[in-house]
Amino acid sequence: MIIPALVGIITLLVIMINFNESYNEAVKNVSVASKFNFSFSEDMDYKMYRIVIGAESFDTMKPYEEIKEAKELVKELNKNAVTDESKLRTRQIGKLLDNLKISIEEIEHSDLKNDYMENNQRLRLNVNVFTEIIKEKVSEYIYYEIGNMESMRVKLEKEIMHTITITLIAVLFLSLITWKLSKLISQSISYPVRQLCEMTKEVAQGNFDVHGPQNTTEELQILTNNFEHMAQKVERLIEDVKVEQQNLRKKELQLLQEQINPHFLYNTLDTIMWLAIDHQDDKVVEMVAALSGFFRTSLSHGEDKISIREELEHVENYLKIQQLRYGDIMEYSIDVPDEIKKNDIVKITLQPLVENALYHGLKKQREKGMIKISSVDDENNIFLIVEDNGVGMQPEQVVQINKEMYEDIWVNRTTGFGIANVNRRIKLYYGEEYGLILESEPDIGTKVIVVVPKTRQAEKK
Template sequence: MFQFLKKKFSNLRLNVKISLYYSIVLLIFCTVFFMFFTTTVKYNQEYNEIIKSATIASSFSIDFKKDFDYKMYRIIIGSKEFYDEDPYKDIEEAQAIAEKLQASSWSKGNVERAQAIQKYLLNLKKHVRKIEDNLKETGHYDENITILYNDIHVVTSLIQDTILEYIYYETMEMENVRAAMEVEMLKNMELMVIMVIAMILVGLFIAIFISNSISRPVKELSFITNQVAQGDLTVRSHIKNGAELKILSDSLNIMIEKLSDLIETVKKEQSNLRETEIKLLQEQINPHFLYNTLDTIIWLAESGKQDDVVEVVGSLSKYFRTSLSKGKDLVTLKDEETHVCSYLQIQKIRYGDILEYEIDLPKELSLCRIPKITLQPLVENALYHGIKNKRTKGKIKLIGRMENDKVIIKVTDNGLGMTPDRLKQVLESMQRKSENEKESYGLYNVNERIRMIFGPDYGLSLQSTYEVGTEVTVCLPKVIKEDN
């Protein structure tokens, strides 16, 4: 089962793996929070109920017995009229409080005490009614005094004592709830600590697993590209797991096969156009560039920068797809722009502290035809011979427009530029092949291919000023891609 899940996980895309990792961490966190929250709410509700019950009990006057006994005494001796004092009102108010106590009581014992208070109040009402009846006639003073001392005083004492007992037991219940809540909270804290530790361990395990699932295949790809760089075109990648890395592996195998086929083609076909094109393709699909890029991916993966890994791997995969272009010699300007963007995105990760770029190719030019891998060598020259040599932050611009039915594309940089003598040497090298001029070899290849495909009226032009920058202009005819 574990192997099955491991295989399924390995085949997921990088962004899905990272999203799954954060989802698991979030789920564990939410579970801990939910348990802590529900426990707190539960005991808080119980505590509030007890507080409410105790508050109602406290509304029962603590001087009820003294006040009621004194009121009845004054009525009996005649200092106050019965109906002016209205003892029934005091009893009814006490009955209303007793009903609330019975409804809100937390414990069974206090429910019974609230019921007992109601019974005592009913008895008290009967004794008061007896005194009321006696007061309507004369000669019952002694009897009323006896009822006051033997009945009313006893009943009010029972009521007062029962109320005090009610408050005492509600307070005890409050303490029990507090103690239970404290114990439960300690248990939850222990559980939370355990779950947090588990979350950290699971997070570390998943992070290591994700890192290994990226770095191991990348190391294999790095080894293969190193072999290719040494001239061994028989090696092949056998990566089967990981969506992006499998695509990259397949693309690398296709690249090696294409590269091998192209080398064989170069041996068979000696035309200048094909020779120049094959050498340029070999130059641009550079295993050393791929090797350096894969080293960058390994470093990013080991540093935990998964988002940058996803971006570099995606750009590299797109770079190879557009480089191959299904074997076509001419591609759309849109495809060429995609190829350059992929290259610059990769280089932006590597040289982000010194590199900025801007691409402005109008949509109306997107279907125009251009020899594949025309712009990337120009951008590469701008980076390696312009921006890097200046050793300060620079910017590469790629801007296109239409002029008199011609497509004009300018690649400019604000790098080191060239002295007049150096500019003259490069312009001369663009016109004739020179193996010693590596800096201008790419310019020669691009210029020669354009001239051979479209004629001598088209090609490259170059302007450069030392410590200001360089501008390469590509001139092409307006050839629109035909619908398939």
């Protein structure tokens, strides 16, 4: 593993050294060209202007010497240029310098005093144009050299990544070989111990039905057998604790339900009393019948599950009672197919949801509202829907309640007590994948979806 890494490092150093030399040469070319481009055109235009107006002479300005130095510089740039485009620009600059020299010679051989207008025209149309074109060509040379520098950088990155990849592959390959060899060596020595370790991992993950291999070593065989016995005993203890917790949870939920019913009973009896005082006998009979049916289903011979048909009768009795009390603010409808009614459900599932819809949905609005109970199903599940057209809830409140139902950590005791109770009971009896789903929009209404599996145990009973 060390040798491939060293080879990779040495290769990277060689690549970096070569790149550094080429890059420095390219930087030098660009630097020289930039300096030439910055000074030559302006200096030449200024010198020839001074000569044409008669302020200076050729001997003092020495334009030919500057052209000579420029040609030497261009030869050096051509020699060091890497790309064909850069070399083409240096050749073009050389020809332009020759044409510039010819134009300057025409001015020198003229009568500087008497041919001012003609020389001024030569200056503008020849000298200035040539120097401007030279400036453009030098800029193009710089552009292509910088592009070459970028290509060098990209090439360097590819070579570095290629070298690193090969080095890593070599290291990984040697590591794999080393690991295989060490595994083969250690397997013959530590196999029984590793098998026992695997057994402990299985137990830690909740799988208590583990069995170790037969060991040739007596001590390890004793250890394996004792561990198997311990795992079986722990499994039995955990199952006992689960059963005890479920029983405790059921008793807690029963106590909660017993706390709810007396409050409802008190309010209903109070309403019956005032109806009797007001001599509304028909309503008294209707309410007493509904109340009797309501508590008959609540008792249900001590059974925890009843048919959906019985559950709908129970909630309809509740709605009849509440409609007699709040007829001016609520209506209701129940639309569930007979085939769905044959399945069972945990008793008193729908009534708390209907109560929640009435007290927290319809009573908080001014106009009359509607509570609807409907259903859909698929191959394995039933979806009972309780919806109202009340005041609804804010999106963040809906998200919070759904989160609390999922995590079974209830905070909103004011609006969510009944929902929490129902959700916990469904999960307790059917599993974590079942329960309630809440949907709501402000000023439109709220929908609670009850998700339960298709079962018909209660119907058979």
